[in-house]
């Protein structure tokens with residue numbers, strides 16, 4: 001099967017770009033080595049700077065009723081506290097929920113998502129990318145490597 005866009009990695013970068021391309025009319029396939037929802041260590045703070053972008057993707061802020069964060073507070077072992085207002089502010093959300101909701105949006109946008117599928121290699125042959133997993137090779141016209149900093 002041939003797709004316009006192949007995306008390796010379904011974290012924040014992979015999922016958001018998959019939604020953007022699918023909404024623009026491209027056929028998109030995404031490979032994620034784990035499944036959703038999944039836990040990931042995270043500070044769980046997202047700046048309001050990116051809220052309009054997530055809203056544009058259709059992120060369900062109203063359904064989720066996320067906690068607003070307006071202040072940074074650092075507490076020392078002895079209880080001494082230093083605090084400062086956050087200029088832009090943000091909201092609290094776990095990666096468990098953020099990735100899951102983006103995954104749902106990707107599916108609703110028509111992205112073909114292969115979970116529990118680790119990409120082993122990406123090869124360019126002429127103008128075509130071959131994305132290789134243990135199960136099959138998938139051909140795409142473009143390939144986005146969104147597998148994060150720590151992938152092998």
Ligand SMILES: Cc1cc2nc3c(=O)[nH]c(=O)nc-3n(C[C@H](O)[C@H](O)[C@H](O)COP(=O)(O)OP(=O)(O)OC[C@H]3O[C@@H](n4cnc5c(N)ncnc54)[C@H](O)[C@@H]3O)c2cc1C
Nearest residue numbers: 009010011012013032033042043044045118119147148151
């Ligand atoms: C401890 C910690 C706390 C953080 N806290 C915050 C915070 O509070 N707020 C904030 O804004 N940012 C935070 N960050 C930064 C944020 O996590 C990163 O900016 C973000 O995860 C980058 O997204 P990404 O999509 O590039 O990579 P990732 O989110 O790492 O996604 C990569 C995806 O690719 C998949 N993958 C990897 N290899 C393969 C493969 N071979 N085949 C298929 N899939 C593959 C992985 O399973 C993963 O799902 C934190 C980072 C760390 C380390």
